[in-house]
Amino acid sequence: MTACRSDAPGGGAGRYxxxxxxxxxxxxxxxxxxxxxxxxxxxxxxxxxDVHPGxxxxxxxxSGSGKSTLLRLIIGSFEPDAGDVKLFGRSIRGLRGDARxxxxxxxxxxxxxxxxxxxxxxxxxxxxxxxxxxxxxxAIIDIQVKIKLELVGLLEHGDKYPSxxxxxxxxxxxxxxxxxxxxxxxxxxxxxxGLDPVTSAQIDRLIVDLSKKLGVTSVVVxxxxxxxxxxxxxxxxxxxxxxxxxxxxxxxxxxxxxPEDRTGELPEAExxxxxxxxxxxxxxxxxxxxxxxxxxTLLGDGPSVASMPSLTPTR
Numbered sequence: 132m133t134a135c136r137s138d139a140p141g142g143g144a145g146r147y148x149x150x151x152x153x154x155x156x157x158x159x160x161x162x163x164x165x166x167x168x169x170x171x172x173x174x175x176x177x178x179x180x181d182v183h184p185g186x187x188x189x190x191x192x193x194s195g196s197g198k199s200t201l202l203r204l205i206i207g208s209f210e211p212d213a214g215d216v217k218l219f220g221r222s223i224r225g226l227r228g229d230a231r232x233x234x235x236x237x238x239x240x241x242x243x244x245x246x247x248x249x250x251x252x253x254x255x256x257x258x259x260x261x262x263x264x265x266x267x268x269x270a271i272i273d274i275q276v277k278i279k280l281e282l283v284g285l286l287e288h289g290d291k292y293p294s295x296x297x298x299x300x301x302x303x304x305x306x307x308x309x310x311x312x313x314x315x316x317x318x319x320x321x322x323x324x325g326l327d328p329v330t331s332a333q334i335d336r337l338i339v340d341l342s343k344k345l346g347v348t349s350v351v352v353x354x355x356x357x358x359x360x361x362x363x364x365x366x367x368x369x370x371x372x373x374x375x376x377x378x379x380x381x382x383x384x385x386x387x388x389x390p391e392d393r394t395g396e397l398p399e400a401e402x403x404x405x406x407x408x409x410x411x412x413x414x415x416x417x418x419x420x421x422x423x424x425x426x427x428t429l430l431g432d433g434p435s436v437a438s439m440p441s442l443t444p445t446r
Contacts, residue, residue, distance in 0.1 A: 140386040140401050157220060159184050159316060159348050160205060165214035167200055174200045176372040177214070182316075187342055187349040189359045189380075192369035193407065193416070198352045201369070202318060205350070206238060207231060218316075236264060239314035239347075243321040245305035247293040253304045254280070254289035260311045279307040282344075283337060299330035303337065310341070317341070319351040323358045335361045356408055360384060368404050375400050383408060 158181035167175040175197045182188045192198045204211055207223050215222050218234055226234060247256050258276045261267060267275070280286040283303040293301055302322060309317060322338065323331040335358050342349055353359055359366060363380040376383075386401060387408040394402055399415055406414030 140382065140389060140397060140405075157184075158182060158217075159219055160188075160350065161215075161217040161220075162201070162205065163215050163217075165201070165204060165211045165216060167197075167204060167209075168212050174372050175204070175211070178369070178372070178374045180367055180374060180377060182348060182350060184348055185342070185346050186364040187338070187351065187362050189351045189353060189363040189366045190369065191354060191356075191359060191366060191407070193354065195371075196369040197372040198354075198369055199320065202320060202350070202352050206240060206318060207235065236312055237315045238318065239309035239312070239316070240318045241302070241306050241309045241320065241322055243324050245293070245301040247301060247304055247308070249293050252290050252292055253285060253296070253307075256293075256304060257289075257307045257311055260308065264312060275311070279310045282310065282341065283307045297330075299326055299333065302326070302334055306337065306341075310345075313345075314347065316348045316350065319349065319353075321353055321355075322351065323353060323355045328357075331355065331358060332361075334358075338362050356410065368407070370400075370403065375404060 160180070160182035162178055162180045165175055165178045166173065178197070178201060180188075180190075180201075190198050190201065203209060204216055205218070207216075207226065210224055215224060217223065219237065221234070223231070223234060247253075248259070251259070254276055257279050258272055261272050261275055265272075276289070277286060280289050283306050285300065285303055285307060288296060288300065288304075293304070296304065319338065322334050326334065338349060338351070339362055341347065349362075351359075351362060360380060360383075363383075365377065365379050366383045367377045368375045368383075383404070386397075386405050389397065389405060394405065397405065403415040405411075406416050
């Protein structure tokens with residue numbers, strides 16, 4: 132079976148369904164029709180996504196689109212209500228004990244905040260997972276930690292505490308810890324969040340360099356478009372819990388560059404994606420939000436003008 136896709140935006144038969152072609156390598160991450168609900172509210176609605184060995188997949192979407200929920204499902208923080216998630220060809224639904232630990236040891240996660248232990252030095256933070264999950268000799272652990280710190284450019288800062296380093300250095304330290312057990316898949320949750328443009332560009336370059344040097348598969352959740360187009364091999368766009376499109380970076384870039392006078396030729400989903408990629412103030416996303424607010428207000432579910440507090444002059 133082969134993937135059905137178009138060479139350019141606007142192709143009617145071009146939707147990518149996440150189906151791996153016969154010639155493609157086996158997916159290391161395989162999500163099929165995944166559904167997740169919280170308190171009766173559907174957060175992910177039939178999401179299908181596959182990630183191939185060695186590639187960098189960027190998952191995009193606005194706030195509340197389901198990006199972080201999908202990431203947590205993939206790493207096994209909770210299970211889907213329907214559908215299935217496979218890692219390395221093995222379903223992770225129902226995995227417990229040693230079986231779950233064996234899979235998780237093959238994963239590395241860079242949390243948005245870095246999630247470092249403030250009472251430990253950077254060196255100790257990186258050494259912790261190796262000490263906890265292996266029986267290596269301390270001398271070997273020392274070598275492993277120094278190699279990981281060198282990979283992220285922090286070897287000379289290993290004796291410092293998180294409070295003594297910058298935000299960008301904390302992200303790199305968190306990445307060194309994520310690399311501690313030589314994972315096959317690295318997950319990044321908003322790696323550029325809260326960083327200045329220069330530091331963000333350095334993190335992007337580090338992600339690309341590590342992918343090339345180590346051959347790891349990377350999954351990056353972000354809404355920073357400059358970062359996404361720098362690091363991605365393929366990109367996936369979520370909207371209100373549904374997967375709108377999974378395509379190459381080049382496909383998304385071509386859509387982003389589509390002239391305004393040609394947007395009328397695009398399907399609504401592609402116009403929505405284009406607005407998100409460009410950060411335009413007007414388009415399907417904002418039209419939908421405005422229409423939703425009006426509907427809720429007229430039906431009595433939103434704030435009415437009469438209920439708004441008035442301004443009382445002070446003099």
